[in-house]
Amino acid sequence: MALLKATLSVLTRRRWAGLANIPRTGGAIVVAGHVSEFDPLVVARFVYAADRWPRFLAKSSLFERSGLLGAFMRTTGHIPVARGTATASQALDRAVEGLRKGDLVIIYPEGGIPASGEPGPRKGKTGAARLFLATGAPVVPVVSWGPQWVLNPRVGGLRTDVTVLAGPPLDLAKWAGAEPGDGNLREITETIMSALYDLLEEAKEPPADRSPPRCVKC
DSSP states (O other), X not given: OHHHHXXXXXXXXXXXXXXXXXXXXXXXXXXXXXXXXXXXXXXXXXXXXXXXXXXXXXXXXXXXXXXXXXXXXXXXTOEEEOTTSTTTHHHHHHHHHHHHTTOEEEEOTTOSOOSSSSOOOOOOOSHHHHHHHHHOXXXXXXXXXXXXXXXXXXXXXXXXXXXXXXXOXXXXXXXXXXXXXXXXXXXXXHHHHHHHHHHHHHHTXXXXXXXXOOOTTO
């Protein structure tokens, strides 16, 4: 994490808001918006500043890479997802187990970054809804804006402004204890996606009142 902090300090100027919405203890599900391959580093840094260790649900190919990234993913508690295979559901089982033990799990409902252009409304996957129905853990939306421009020479300058916003835990009480049927999964997922895109529009606004939080691990 020290290396990550140093790297982001060089490459980005962070603008954070809503850090207090990250639960300090207990199992929690962070549903994150995905704008670039760089934003997991930014979101991890944000969550760590709330004194939580992030556990990502991430594509299994990242764990299979040689070098530092593969070794890091394999040894730090993240959860591989074998997309499009019969064993993909095992990742959710591991996430449920972690949530019940008090872990903070990060999942990307969009499943990937936009194919082209700016992020727009997309149909979310139901993994986060399944985790909520299985555990009742709070679901916190987090978005970032700016990671897609890091190391982009067209933006200019070495350090890129990066905004990270966390909203309050979503009100999913009406589905507490419900069965994971198609209707419930779809409605919860639509609620999650709506919250993410509303928060993303806020993140795009000029960040005049956002500044680095005061915290021990910042």
